[in-house]
Amino acid sequence: MVIETKKIRNFAIIAHIDHGKSTLADRLLELTNLKNSQKSLERILDSLALEQEKGITIKLNAVQLRYPPESPNPFIFNLIDTPGHVDFMYEVSRSLAACEGVILLVDASQGIQAQTLAYYEIAKQLQLKILPVINKIDLPTARPKEVQIQLQGLLGCQEKDTVLISAKTGQNVNLLLKKIITDIPPPQQEP
Template sequence: MVDKSLIRNFSIIAHIDHGKSTLADRILELTETVSSREMFDQYLDNMDLERERGITIKAHAVRVIYNCNLDGNQYIFNLIDTPGHVDFSYEVSRSLAACEGALLVVDATQGIQAQTLANVYLAFANNLEIIPVINKIDLKSARPDEVAEELGIFLEIDKNRILSVSAKTGEGVEEILDRIVIDIPPPGGEFDRHLQALIFDSEYDSYRGIVVFIRVVNGVIETGMKIKFMAENTVTTVEEVGILNPKMIKRDSLIAGEVGYIITGIKEIGNVTVGDTVTNAKEPADK
Protein backbone atom coordinates (compact mmCIF):
# COMPACT_ATOMS: atom_id res chain seq x y z
CA MET A 1 0.00 0.00 0.00
CA VAL A 2 1.15 3.54 -0.74
CA ASP A 3 2.67 5.42 2.21
CA LYS A 4 0.55 8.56 2.36
CA SER A 5 3.31 10.48 4.17
CA LEU A 6 5.40 10.28 0.98
CA ILE A 7 2.72 11.85 -1.26
CA ARG A 8 2.76 15.52 -2.27
CA ASN A 9 -0.14 16.97 -4.26
CA PHE A 10 0.51 20.38 -5.81
CA SER A 11 -0.26 22.74 -8.67
CA ILE A 12 1.75 25.35 -10.53
CA ILE A 13 0.05 28.73 -10.71
CA ALA A 14 1.23 31.71 -12.73
CA HIS A 15 0.26 34.63 -14.94
CA ILE A 16 0.17 33.75 -18.65
CA ASP A 17 3.64 33.37 -20.23
CA HIS A 18 5.47 33.43 -16.90
CA GLY A 19 6.77 29.92 -17.59
CA LYS A 20 4.38 27.57 -15.83
CA SER A 21 4.25 24.95 -18.58
CA THR A 22 8.01 25.14 -19.15
CA LEU A 23 8.58 24.48 -15.45
CA ALA A 24 6.21 21.50 -15.62
CA ASP A 25 8.28 20.19 -18.54
CA ARG A 26 11.52 20.49 -16.54
CA ILE A 27 9.99 18.66 -13.58
CA LEU A 28 8.89 15.81 -15.85
CA GLU A 29 12.35 15.71 -17.37
CA LEU A 30 14.33 15.99 -14.13
CA THR A 31 12.34 13.19 -12.49
CA GLU A 32 12.77 11.09 -15.66
CA THR A 33 8.98 10.82 -16.01
CA VAL A 34 9.54 11.79 -19.63
CA SER A 35 12.93 11.26 -21.27
CA SER A 36 14.74 14.09 -23.03
CA ARG A 37 14.22 12.25 -26.31
CA GLU A 38 10.46 12.03 -25.77
CA MET A 39 10.16 15.56 -24.47
CA PHE A 40 8.49 18.18 -26.61
CA ASP A 41 7.77 21.71 -25.47
CA GLN A 42 4.91 22.04 -23.02
CA TYR A 43 4.29 18.32 -22.67
CA LEU A 44 1.21 18.76 -20.49
CA ASP A 45 -0.50 20.99 -23.05
CA ASN A 46 -1.75 18.18 -25.27
CA MET A 47 -5.03 19.65 -26.47
CA ASP A 48 -5.00 21.08 -30.00
CA LEU A 49 -6.47 24.38 -28.83
CA GLU A 50 -3.84 24.64 -26.10
CA ARG A 51 -0.94 24.18 -28.47
CA GLU A 52 -2.47 26.57 -30.99
CA ARG A 53 -2.94 29.35 -28.44
CA GLY A 54 0.20 28.60 -26.46
CA ILE A 55 -1.56 28.53 -23.10
CA THR A 56 -2.65 25.73 -20.82
CA ILE A 57 -6.41 25.34 -20.85
CA LYS A 58 -7.23 21.90 -19.51
CA ALA A 59 -6.07 20.68 -16.11
CA HIS A 60 -3.97 17.52 -16.25
CA ALA A 61 -2.72 15.42 -13.36
CA VAL A 62 0.64 13.71 -13.72
CA ARG A 63 2.29 11.42 -11.17
CA VAL A 64 6.06 11.68 -10.94
CA ILE A 65 8.52 9.87 -8.68
CA TYR A 66 11.19 11.94 -6.95
CA ASN A 67 14.17 10.30 -5.25
CA CYS A 68 14.98 12.86 -2.60
CA ASN A 69 18.64 13.26 -1.63
CA LEU A 70 17.69 15.03 1.60
CA ASP A 71 16.34 11.90 3.32
CA GLY A 72 16.81 9.10 0.79
CA ASN A 73 13.06 8.57 0.43
CA GLN A 74 11.16 8.10 -2.81
CA TYR A 75 8.26 10.56 -3.03
CA ILE A 76 5.14 10.51 -5.17
CA PHE A 77 4.42 13.96 -6.61
CA ASN A 78 1.01 14.52 -8.17
CA LEU A 79 1.39 17.61 -10.35
CA ILE A 80 -2.03 19.00 -11.18
CA ASP A 81 -1.54 21.45 -14.01
CA THR A 82 -3.68 24.59 -14.09
CA PRO A 83 -4.59 27.19 -16.73
CA GLY A 84 -2.53 30.37 -16.57
CA HIS A 85 -4.95 32.52 -18.55
CA VAL A 86 -7.48 34.82 -16.86
CA ASP A 87 -10.34 33.25 -18.87
CA PHE A 88 -9.90 29.95 -17.05
CA SER A 89 -9.93 30.90 -13.36
CA TYR A 90 -12.73 28.41 -12.66
CA GLU A 91 -10.52 25.55 -13.82
CA VAL A 92 -7.72 26.87 -11.61
CA SER A 93 -9.96 26.86 -8.53
CA ARG A 94 -11.17 23.29 -9.02
CA SER A 95 -7.63 22.03 -9.60
CA LEU A 96 -6.37 23.72 -6.43
CA ALA A 97 -9.08 21.99 -4.39
CA ALA A 98 -7.27 18.70 -5.07
CA CYS A 99 -3.93 19.99 -3.71
CA GLU A 100 -2.12 20.79 -0.47
CA GLY A 101 0.35 23.19 -2.05
CA ALA A 102 1.20 25.35 -5.05
CA LEU A 103 4.27 26.65 -6.81
CA LEU A 104 3.70 30.35 -7.52
CA VAL A 105 5.74 31.21 -10.62
CA VAL A 106 6.58 34.86 -11.32
CA ASP A 107 8.52 36.18 -14.33
CA ALA A 108 11.79 37.84 -13.25
CA THR A 109 11.36 40.48 -15.99
CA GLN A 110 7.73 41.38 -15.23
CA GLY A 111 7.10 40.82 -11.54
CA ILE A 112 3.65 40.48 -10.01
CA GLN A 113 0.79 40.74 -12.51
CA ALA A 114 -3.00 40.81 -12.16
CA GLN A 115 -3.44 37.07 -12.66
CA THR A 116 -0.65 36.41 -10.15
CA LEU A 117 -2.78 38.12 -7.51
CA ALA A 118 -5.95 36.27 -8.54
CA ASN A 119 -4.18 32.90 -8.37
CA VAL A 120 -2.64 33.63 -4.98
CA TYR A 121 -6.03 34.54 -3.54
CA LEU A 122 -7.47 31.27 -4.89
CA ALA A 123 -4.58 29.38 -3.29
CA PHE A 124 -5.14 31.15 0.03
CA ALA A 125 -8.86 30.32 -0.17
CA ASN A 126 -7.93 26.64 -0.44
CA ASN A 127 -5.45 26.88 2.47
CA LEU A 128 -2.54 25.84 0.27
CA GLU A 129 1.13 26.07 1.18
CA ILE A 130 2.67 28.43 -1.38
CA ILE A 131 6.24 28.07 -2.64
CA PRO A 132 7.19 31.28 -4.50
CA VAL A 133 9.45 30.83 -7.54
CA ILE A 134 11.00 33.59 -9.64
CA ASN A 135 11.50 32.29 -13.18
CA LYS A 136 13.44 33.39 -16.28
CA ILE A 137 16.55 34.48 -14.38
CA ASP A 138 18.54 33.59 -17.52
CA LEU A 139 17.18 36.63 -19.38
CA LYS A 140 19.31 39.78 -19.59
CA SER A 141 16.35 41.91 -18.50
CA ALA A 142 15.74 39.77 -15.39
CA ARG A 143 15.57 41.63 -12.08
CA PRO A 144 15.22 38.77 -9.55
CA ASP A 145 16.27 40.77 -6.47
CA GLU A 146 13.71 43.50 -7.14
CA VAL A 147 10.94 40.98 -7.88
CA ALA A 148 11.86 38.97 -4.75
CA GLU A 149 11.51 42.15 -2.70
CA GLU A 150 7.99 42.89 -3.99
CA LEU A 151 6.94 39.24 -3.76
CA GLY A 152 8.21 39.00 -0.18
CA ILE A 153 6.18 42.07 0.78
CA PHE A 154 3.06 40.77 -0.97
CA LEU A 155 3.25 37.28 0.60
CA GLU A 156 4.55 38.62 3.94
CA ILE A 157 7.52 36.27 3.93
CA ASP A 158 11.31 36.59 4.08
CA LYS A 159 12.52 37.21 0.52
CA ASN A 160 15.33 34.69 1.14
CA ARG A 161 12.68 31.93 1.09
CA ILE A 162 11.88 32.76 -2.54
CA LEU A 163 13.53 30.51 -5.12
CA SER A 164 15.12 31.85 -8.32
CA VAL A 165 15.21 29.52 -11.33
CA SER A 166 15.34 29.22 -15.07
CA ALA A 167 12.75 26.70 -16.19
CA LYS A 168 14.21 26.98 -19.68
CA THR A 169 17.74 25.88 -18.74
CA GLY A 170 16.80 23.87 -15.65
CA GLU A 171 18.88 26.02 -13.29
CA GLY A 172 17.53 25.80 -9.72
CA VAL A 173 14.70 23.37 -10.53
CA GLU A 174 16.01 20.55 -8.32
CA GLU A 175 15.86 22.87 -5.32
CA ILE A 176 12.14 23.33 -6.05
CA LEU A 177 11.65 19.56 -5.78
CA ASP A 178 13.35 19.50 -2.37
CA ARG A 179 11.19 22.39 -1.19
CA ILE A 180 8.06 20.52 -2.27
CA VAL A 181 9.13 17.68 0.03
CA ILE A 182 9.88 20.03 2.94
CA ASP A 183 7.14 22.67 2.68
CA ILE A 184 4.05 20.97 1.26
CA PRO A 185 2.28 18.70 3.75
CA PRO A 186 1.24 15.15 2.86
CA PRO A 187 -2.47 14.65 2.18
CA GLY A 188 -4.91 13.96 4.98
CA GLY A 189 -7.69 11.40 4.90
CA GLU A 190 -7.94 7.76 5.93
CA PHE A 191 -8.10 4.70 3.66
CA ASP A 192 -10.38 2.77 6.08
CA ARG A 193 -13.22 5.34 5.97
CA HIS A 194 -16.16 5.54 3.56
CA LEU A 195 -15.07 6.51 0.06
CA GLN A 196 -15.00 10.22 -0.76
CA ALA A 197 -13.29 11.32 -3.97
CA LEU A 198 -13.30 14.84 -5.43
CA ILE A 199 -13.87 15.21 -9.18
CA PHE A 200 -11.56 17.99 -10.36
CA ASP A 201 -11.77 17.38 -14.10
CA SER A 202 -13.15 15.12 -16.81
CA GLU A 203 -12.78 14.56 -20.53
CA TYR A 204 -14.65 12.66 -23.21
CA ASP A 205 -13.10 9.63 -24.89
CA SER A 206 -15.00 8.49 -27.97
CA TYR A 207 -14.24 4.83 -27.24
CA ARG A 208 -14.54 4.62 -23.47
CA GLY A 209 -16.85 7.46 -22.53
CA ILE A 210 -16.10 10.00 -19.81
CA VAL A 211 -12.69 9.81 -18.14
CA VAL A 212 -13.08 11.26 -14.64
CA PHE A 213 -10.05 12.74 -12.87
CA ILE A 214 -10.25 12.40 -9.10
CA ARG A 215 -8.44 13.05 -5.84
CA VAL A 216 -9.33 10.39 -3.27
CA VAL A 217 -10.02 12.19 0.01
CA ASN A 218 -11.02 9.18 2.13
CA GLY A 219 -11.36 5.46 1.55
CA VAL A 220 -10.43 3.33 -1.45
CA ILE A 221 -11.81 3.21 -4.99
CA GLU A 222 -11.24 0.04 -6.99
CA THR A 223 -12.14 -1.68 -10.23
CA GLY A 224 -15.55 -3.36 -10.08
CA MET A 225 -16.84 -1.14 -7.27
CA LYS A 226 -20.37 0.24 -7.59
CA ILE A 227 -20.08 4.00 -7.08
CA LYS A 228 -22.38 6.98 -6.80
CA PHE A 229 -21.89 10.51 -8.12
CA MET A 230 -23.53 12.36 -5.25
CA ALA A 231 -24.61 15.61 -6.95
CA GLU A 232 -26.19 13.84 -9.93
CA ASN A 233 -27.34 10.82 -7.87
CA THR A 234 -25.96 8.59 -10.65
CA VAL A 235 -24.96 5.02 -9.78
CA THR A 236 -22.51 3.16 -12.00
CA THR A 237 -19.67 0.63 -11.86
CA VAL A 238 -15.95 1.40 -12.05
CA GLU A 239 -14.57 -0.26 -15.18
CA GLU A 240 -11.02 1.04 -14.85
CA VAL A 241 -8.90 2.83 -12.26
CA GLY A 242 -5.48 4.29 -12.88
CA ILE A 243 -2.85 6.99 -12.65
CA LEU A 244 -1.36 9.33 -15.24
CA ASN A 245 2.39 9.06 -15.68
CA PRO A 246 1.71 11.05 -17.93
CA LYS A 247 -0.04 8.36 -20.00
CA MET A 248 -2.84 6.35 -18.44
CA ILE A 249 -1.59 3.38 -16.42
CA LYS A 250 -4.13 0.91 -15.02
CA ARG A 251 -4.18 0.18 -11.30
CA ASP A 252 -6.38 -2.05 -9.17
CA SER A 253 -7.24 0.79 -6.81
CA LEU A 254 -6.51 4.30 -5.54
CA ILE A 255 -6.41 5.11 -1.83
CA ALA A 256 -6.88 8.26 0.26
CA GLY A 257 -4.41 10.94 -0.80
CA GLU A 258 -3.88 9.59 -4.31
CA VAL A 259 -4.76 11.31 -7.59
CA GLY A 260 -5.78 9.47 -10.75
CA TYR A 261 -8.64 8.63 -13.05
CA ILE A 262 -11.65 6.33 -13.28
CA ILE A 263 -13.65 5.14 -16.27
CA THR A 264 -17.21 3.93 -15.74
CA GLY A 265 -18.66 3.73 -19.23
CA ILE A 266 -20.78 6.86 -18.72
CA LYS A 267 -21.13 8.53 -22.11
CA GLU A 268 -22.99 11.73 -21.20
CA ILE A 269 -20.80 14.58 -19.96
CA GLY A 270 -23.81 15.98 -18.09
CA ASN A 271 -23.76 13.01 -15.73
CA VAL A 272 -20.36 14.05 -14.36
CA THR A 273 -20.06 17.34 -12.47
CA VAL A 274 -16.72 18.88 -11.59
CA GLY A 275 -16.61 19.48 -7.85
CA ASP A 276 -18.91 16.51 -7.18
CA THR A 277 -18.08 13.75 -4.70
CA VAL A 278 -17.76 10.10 -5.73
CA THR A 279 -18.68 7.57 -3.04
CA ASN A 280 -19.35 3.85 -2.60
CA ALA A 281 -22.96 3.21 -3.64
CA LYS A 282 -23.32 0.41 -1.07
CA GLU A 283 -21.74 2.34 1.81
CA PRO A 284 -22.04 6.03 0.88
CA ALA A 285 -20.28 8.84 2.71
CA ASP A 286 -22.37 11.58 4.29
CA LYS A 287 -21.36 14.14 1.66
Protein backbone atom coordinates in the same frame (compact mmCIF):
# COMPACT_ATOMS: atom_id res chain seq x y z
CA MET B 1 3.10 -1.09 -3.47
CA VAL B 2 1.73 0.75 -0.43
CA ILE B 3 2.42 4.47 -0.45
CA GLU B 4 2.73 6.24 2.88
CA THR B 5 0.63 9.40 3.06
CA LYS B 6 3.61 11.33 4.46
CA LYS B 7 5.43 10.73 1.14
CA ILE B 8 2.67 12.27 -1.03
CA ARG B 9 2.64 15.89 -2.21
CA ASN B 10 -0.41 17.26 -4.07
CA PHE B 11 0.31 20.63 -5.66
CA ALA B 12 -0.43 22.88 -8.60
CA ILE B 13 1.59 25.45 -10.49
CA ILE B 14 -0.21 28.81 -10.62
CA ALA B 15 0.91 31.96 -12.39
CA HIS B 16 0.03 34.74 -14.78
CA ILE B 17 -0.07 33.73 -18.45
CA ASP B 18 3.36 33.14 -20.05
CA HIS B 19 5.26 33.05 -16.76
CA GLY B 20 6.46 29.50 -17.52
CA LYS B 21 4.02 27.07 -15.88
CA SER B 22 4.05 24.50 -18.68
CA THR B 23 7.80 24.83 -19.21
CA LEU B 24 8.34 24.16 -15.51
CA ALA B 25 5.92 21.21 -15.60
CA ASP B 26 7.85 19.74 -18.53
CA ARG B 27 11.16 20.26 -16.70
CA LEU B 28 9.76 18.45 -13.65
CA LEU B 29 8.66 15.59 -15.93
CA GLU B 30 12.17 15.43 -17.34
CA LEU B 31 13.90 15.43 -13.92
CA THR B 32 11.64 12.63 -12.69
CA ASN B 33 12.35 10.55 -15.82
CA LEU B 34 8.87 10.83 -17.34
CA LYS B 35 10.09 12.82 -20.33
CA ASN B 36 13.23 12.54 -22.40
CA SER B 37 14.62 16.03 -23.07
CA GLN B 38 16.32 14.82 -26.26
CA LYS B 39 13.09 13.51 -27.80
CA SER B 40 10.83 16.53 -27.54
CA LEU B 41 10.89 20.15 -26.53
CA GLU B 42 7.10 20.35 -26.86
CA ARG B 43 4.95 21.04 -23.87
CA ILE B 44 3.79 17.56 -22.95
CA LEU B 45 0.90 18.44 -20.61
CA ASP B 46 -0.64 20.79 -23.19
CA SER B 47 -2.11 17.94 -25.20
CA LEU B 48 -5.12 19.60 -26.85
CA ALA B 49 -4.53 20.66 -30.47
CA LEU B 50 -5.65 24.22 -29.66
CA GLU B 51 -3.19 24.38 -26.73
CA GLN B 52 -0.34 23.30 -29.00
CA GLU B 53 -1.40 25.76 -31.71
CA LYS B 54 -1.84 28.78 -29.41
CA GLY B 55 0.97 27.92 -26.99
CA ILE B 56 -1.26 28.31 -23.91
CA THR B 57 -2.77 25.95 -21.36
CA ILE B 58 -6.56 25.78 -21.61
CA LYS B 59 -7.45 22.68 -19.63
CA LEU B 60 -5.87 21.55 -16.41
CA ASN B 61 -3.73 18.45 -16.64
CA ALA B 62 -2.50 16.21 -13.85
CA VAL B 63 0.46 13.85 -13.69
CA GLN B 64 2.04 11.70 -11.02
CA LEU B 65 5.81 12.02 -10.57
CA ARG B 66 8.21 9.94 -8.47
CA TYR B 67 11.11 11.73 -6.82
CA PRO B 68 13.87 10.84 -6.70
CA PRO B 69 13.08 8.61 -9.67
CA GLU B 70 15.78 6.05 -8.89
CA SER B 71 14.67 5.55 -5.27
CA PRO B 72 12.90 2.30 -4.30
CA ASN B 73 10.73 4.39 -1.92
CA PRO B 74 10.28 7.76 -3.70
CA PHE B 75 8.04 10.69 -2.85
CA ILE B 76 4.90 10.82 -4.98
CA PHE B 77 4.23 14.24 -6.49
CA ASN B 78 0.72 14.71 -7.88
CA LEU B 79 1.23 17.78 -10.06
CA ILE B 80 -1.55 19.80 -11.67
CA ASP B 81 -0.56 22.15 -14.49
CA THR B 82 -3.13 24.95 -14.61
CA PRO B 83 -4.10 27.59 -17.18
CA GLY B 84 -2.83 31.14 -16.65
CA HIS B 85 -5.37 33.04 -18.72
CA VAL B 86 -8.24 34.75 -16.87
CA ASP B 87 -10.82 33.03 -19.09
CA PHE B 88 -9.93 29.69 -17.50
CA MET B 89 -10.03 30.72 -13.84
CA TYR B 90 -12.69 28.10 -13.04
CA GLU B 91 -10.25 25.36 -14.11
CA VAL B 92 -7.69 26.74 -11.67
CA SER B 93 -10.07 26.97 -8.71
CA ARG B 94 -11.18 23.36 -9.31
CA SER B 95 -7.56 22.23 -9.43
CA LEU B 96 -6.57 23.95 -6.21
CA ALA B 97 -9.32 22.21 -4.25
CA ALA B 98 -7.39 18.95 -4.75
CA CYS B 99 -4.08 20.32 -3.43
CA GLU B 100 -2.28 21.01 -0.17
CA GLY B 101 0.07 23.52 -1.76
CA VAL B 102 0.95 25.58 -4.82
CA ILE B 103 4.01 26.77 -6.62
CA LEU B 104 3.34 30.49 -7.16
CA LEU B 105 5.46 31.13 -10.25
CA VAL B 106 6.46 34.69 -11.14
CA ASP B 107 8.43 35.88 -14.18
CA ALA B 108 11.71 37.57 -13.12
CA SER B 109 11.25 40.26 -15.77
CA GLN B 110 7.55 41.03 -15.35
CA GLY B 111 7.07 40.55 -11.61
CA ILE B 112 3.68 40.08 -9.98
CA GLN B 113 0.82 40.51 -12.47
CA ALA B 114 -2.99 40.57 -12.24
CA GLN B 115 -3.53 36.82 -12.56
CA THR B 116 -0.74 36.18 -10.07
CA LEU B 117 -2.77 38.12 -7.50
CA ALA B 118 -6.06 36.46 -8.45
CA TYR B 119 -4.64 32.95 -8.13
CA TYR B 120 -2.82 33.87 -4.92
CA GLU B 121 -6.14 34.95 -3.39
CA ILE B 122 -7.76 31.61 -4.28
CA ALA B 123 -4.84 29.67 -2.79
CA LYS B 124 -4.94 31.83 0.34
CA GLN B 125 -8.71 31.28 0.76
CA LEU B 126 -8.16 27.52 0.48
CA GLN B 127 -5.37 27.79 3.08
CA LEU B 128 -2.82 26.16 0.78
CA LYS B 129 0.90 26.29 1.45
CA ILE B 130 2.36 28.78 -1.05
CA LEU B 131 5.85 28.12 -2.39
CA PRO B 132 7.14 31.30 -4.11
CA VAL B 133 9.26 30.66 -7.21
CA ILE B 134 10.85 33.23 -9.50
CA ASN B 135 11.31 31.93 -13.05
CA LYS B 136 13.27 33.12 -16.09
CA ILE B 137 16.29 34.30 -14.07
CA ASP B 138 18.40 33.55 -17.16
CA LEU B 139 16.87 36.42 -19.17
CA PRO B 140 18.90 39.62 -19.65
CA THR B 141 15.87 41.63 -18.46
CA ALA B 142 15.49 39.58 -15.27
CA ARG B 143 15.13 41.52 -11.99
CA PRO B 144 15.07 38.69 -9.45
CA LYS B 145 15.89 40.86 -6.42
CA GLU B 146 13.07 43.32 -7.19
CA VAL B 147 10.59 40.51 -7.78
CA GLN B 148 11.73 38.79 -4.60
CA ILE B 149 10.94 41.98 -2.66
CA GLN B 150 7.49 42.10 -4.33
CA LEU B 151 6.82 38.51 -3.23
CA GLN B 152 8.01 39.22 0.30
CA GLY B 153 5.54 42.11 0.46
CA LEU B 154 2.67 40.02 -0.89
CA LEU B 155 3.28 36.78 1.01
CA GLY B 156 5.11 37.99 4.09
CA CYS B 157 7.83 35.48 3.30
CA GLN B 158 11.59 35.75 3.72
CA GLU B 159 14.29 35.70 1.06
CA LYS B 160 15.22 32.10 1.95
CA ASP B 161 11.64 30.98 1.20
CA THR B 162 11.89 31.93 -2.48
CA VAL B 163 13.42 29.65 -5.12
CA LEU B 164 15.03 31.33 -8.14
CA ILE B 165 14.95 29.15 -11.25
CA SER B 166 15.10 28.96 -15.00
CA ALA B 167 12.61 26.32 -16.10
CA LYS B 168 13.96 26.67 -19.64
CA THR B 169 17.59 25.84 -18.77
CA GLY B 170 16.83 23.75 -15.67
CA GLN B 171 18.85 26.03 -13.39
CA ASN B 172 17.94 25.37 -9.71
CA VAL B 173 14.93 23.19 -10.56
CA ASN B 174 16.46 20.37 -8.47
CA LEU B 175 16.40 22.77 -5.51
CA LEU B 176 12.70 23.33 -6.17
CA LEU B 177 12.04 19.57 -6.11
CA LYS B 178 13.63 19.38 -2.65
CA LYS B 179 11.65 22.42 -1.47
CA ILE B 180 8.41 20.74 -2.56
CA ILE B 181 9.22 17.91 -0.14
CA THR B 182 10.10 20.19 2.78
CA ASP B 183 7.56 23.00 2.27
CA ILE B 184 4.38 21.46 0.87
CA PRO B 185 2.58 19.28 3.44
CA PRO B 186 1.30 15.78 2.75
CA PRO B 187 -2.46 15.09 2.66
CA GLN B 188 -4.09 15.18 6.09
CA GLN B 189 -5.97 11.89 5.83
CA GLU B 190 -5.03 8.40 4.73
CA PRO B 191 -5.91 7.59 1.11
